[in-house]
Amino acid sequence: DSGVTQTPKHLITATGQRVTLRCSPRSGDLSVYWYQQSLDQGLQFLIQYYNGEERAKGNILERFSAQQFPDLHSELNLSSLELGDSALYFCASSVLGQGNTEAFFGQGTRLTVV
Amino acid sequence: AQSVTQPDIHITVSEGASLELRCNYSYGATPYLFWYVQSPGQGLQLLLKYFSGDTLVQGIKGFEAEFKRSQSSFNLRKPSVHWSDAAEYFCAVGSERGGNEKLTFGTGTRLTIIP
Numbered sequence: 001d002s003g004v005t006q007t008p009k010h011l012i013t014a015t016g017q018r019v020t021l022r023c024s025p026r027s028g029d030l031s032v033y034w035y036q037q038s039l040d041q042g043l044q045f046l047i048q049y050y051n052g053e054e055r056a057k058g059n060i061l062e063r064f065s066a067q068q069f070p071d072l073h074s075e076l077n078l079s080s081l082e083l084g085d086s087a088l089y090f091c092a093s094s095v096l097g098q099g100n101t102e103a104f105f106g107q108g109t110r111l112t113v114v
Numbered sequence: 115a116q117s118v119t120q121p122d123i124h125i126t127v128s129e130g131a132s133l134e135l136r137c138n139y140s141y142g143a144t145p146y147l148f149w150y151v152q153s154p155g156q157g158l159q160l161l162l163k164y165f166s167g168d169t170l171v172q173g174i175k176g177f178e179a180e181f182k183r184s185q186s187s188f189n190l191r192k193p194s195v196h197w198s199d200a201a202e203y204f205c206a207v208g209s210e211r212g213g214n215e216k217l218t219f220g221t222g223t224r225l226t227i228i229p
Binding site for chain 1: 148150156157158159160163204209216217218219220221222
């Protein structure tokens with residue numbers, strides 16, 4: 001158990017809908033990352049938050065957004081869903097400010113868009 | 115921009131045989147390098163990491179990896195594989211912005227173990 005909790009584990013929704021994925025980081029970790037894993041794109045970095053502020057942005061679509069709350073949990077919002085958004089979405093957390101930190105990954109949320 | 119290449123999509127080895135998974139990276143400075151393992155339906159588990167110092171790093175489950183700057187490689191090795199090692203293995207390099215603020219992953223190598 002990495003200590004990173006993601007809910008829900010599975011999500012099935014229709015095209016055009018909006019969903020919210022939730023992530024609780026490890027206790028004490030200030031940074032949260034979101035990754036998307038799909039068959040055609042592999043593991044892609046989406047976005048990072050540190051202590052409530054957006055820190056880095058990757059290949060995140062405009063239809064997607066995220067935020068980190070004061071209690072440090074994070075939510076990834078996916079809207080106007082398309083079939084191609086079906087993927088495994090991972091959250092990871094780490095402690096920043098130290099040179100030898102590592103990211104701990106949750107079990108992922110498997111999103112299926114039908 | 116950083117990148118990672120895992121040239122082997124799928125590798126099959128016999129139980130008890132040795133294993134080497136290849137990883138080559140492209141990075142402008144001293145890299146932060148990682149190997150993660152993903153079992154079917156599971157998340158990513160860190161096997162080992164290299165930040166600095168000794169170029170041979172030991173990880174969990176009997177894995178080790180060697181950082182070779184001259185070859186831009188960080189190959190993963192295990193002297194004797196077990197059936198439970200069957201999984202997908204990902205090599206990753208940390209961001210240029212300090213620590214591992216974001217990871218760039220390779221495409222993964224799927225490991226199959228035969229009896």
